[in-house]
Amino acid sequence: MTYKIQFGIRLDEETLTAIKKIAEDENRSLNNLIEYLIKQYIKEKKKKDSGNP
16 A cells, blocks of 8 residues: 655635636546645646657
């Protein structure tokens, strides 16, 4: 099992409202959606930095 570290995050109300709506629409928890979005960003960043399309 992967150990996960907890930490706090600060979001403006508009961003939080939008991300809660997306999580609800996709039947995900807020935490799960944020983790997914961060992982997707990292994946895309690595791809971009390596020069792969």
